Amino acid sequence: MYEMWAESDPAEEPSGLMWHVVSKNDASTALCGQSLELSRRVVPNGMEVPAGLPDRYCDPCLVTVRETMAAADH
Secondary structure (H helix, E strand, O other): OOOEEEEEEOOOOOOEEEEEEEOOOOOOEEOOOOEOOHHHEOOOOOOOOOOOOOOEEOHHHHHHHHHHHHHHOO
């Protein structure tokens, strides 16, 4: 199982959430290679994010998860 990490999404105004997948080998980086800084982490409780903004998911992180799972099936 992979851990997800939410940050404020700078591409959205007002800011929504961008979800990354935490690397199993190094909890300070996402699978996409981005550094995960505790000061930027958002723990969603429904109050920090304005209503109606969709969450976004890091495509490179999800591609890595998909490829890893597909390789494990073989």
